[in-house]
Amino acid sequence: MESKNRVSEFLTRIGLQRIFPLDLVTLAEKMGGWKIYYMAETASFFNRAEAAINTEDKIFLLHPRFDNDTKESYLVGRYILCKAIAHVVLGHIPENTGWVEPKKEFRDDIDKNLNHCTAEFAYELLLPQIEFMEQWQKMGENVKLMSEYFGASQQHILERKNFLMDTKNAPGR
Numbered sequence: 001m002e003s004k005n006r007v008s009e010f011l012t013r014i015g016l017q018r019i020f021p022l023d024l025v026t027l028a029e030k031m032g033g034w035k036i037y038y039m040a041e042t043a044s045f046f047n048r049a050e051a052a053i054n055t056e057d058k059i060f061l062l063h064p065r066f067d068n069d070t071k072e073s074y075l076v077g078r079y080i081l082c083k084a085i086a087h088v089v090l091g092h093i094p095e096n097t098g099w100v101e102p103k104k105e106f107r108d109d110i111d112k113n114l115n116h117c118t119a120e121f122a123y124e125l126l127l128p129q130i131e132f133m134e135q136w137q138k139m140g141e142n143v144k145l146m147s148e149y150f151g152a153s154q155q156h157i158l159e160r161k162n163f164l165m166d167t168k169n170a171p172g173r
Contacts, residue, residue, distance in 0.1 A: 003120040004129055010089050021151025022126060024081055028060060031088070034080065051084045051101040055093050060084050069089040075153035082122035090117060126152050129159045136161065 005138040011018060014030040028034035038043075039061035045052055052061040063085075065079025084101055086092075091169050092114055093099045101109055146157045 002116070003124040005120060007124040007128065010125075010139045018128070021078075024078060024085075027085070030090045031085070032058065034088075034127060036059040036060045036062065038062055038067050038117055040125070048102055048106040050080045050103055053084050053087060053093055053099040055088065055098065067076070072153050072155075075147065076150060076155070078151055079126060079153065079156050082125045083118045085155040086118040086121035087114070090121060092118070094116065096161055111163070123156070123160055123163070126150060127156065129164060132160055132162065 014027070016027055016030050016032060025036055028036050035058065039049070041051070041064075043052070043061070043120060046063070049061075050063050051062075053059070054061070060081060062077050062081055066073055066080065080101060084099075087099055087101070102108070131148055132150070134151070135146060139149070143154050143157050143161075146152075147154045150157070152160075
């Protein structure tokens with residue numbers, strides 16, 4: 001429940017009225033003028049990163065493979081962006097520095113240790129527990145409809161459902 005409270009407090013603090021699917025561009029702007037771009041292939045971290053964060057310039061960079069290659073890829077990118085937002089909101093990145101959200105195979109111990117809390121925050125931001133459970137029932141447990149409603153990948157819909165309905169599963173695996 002801690003992530004639920006943190007996300008709620010965060011959204012209240014920035015004055016964002018949540019609608020679905022969550023408008024991540026508006027959310028970033030309300031965070032104090034943050035911008036979202038796709039990273040350049042010339043970036044030194046391009047081959048090992050899913051995303052990057054520059055706190056000095058208030059920029060989130062998302063790997064261009066999430067730029068509508070397929071709808072599912074684009075939706076996975078929305079989750080990755082929510083994890084990047086979580087790093088900023090949870091204070092994992094000192095001011096005027098940067099962070100690279102590595103691809104799974106490049107994760108170091110620091111990222112592995114932070115992954116659980118950033119994944120929990122990202123899931124609650126993108127697929128909030130109460131709304132998720134209400135829509136799960138209303139939509140007849142239809143993963144495709146849930147994906148469209150929340151703007152989340154079908155994979156993440158299933159992971160969230162498994163986590164919420166079987167607490168032995170952990171988010172962000």
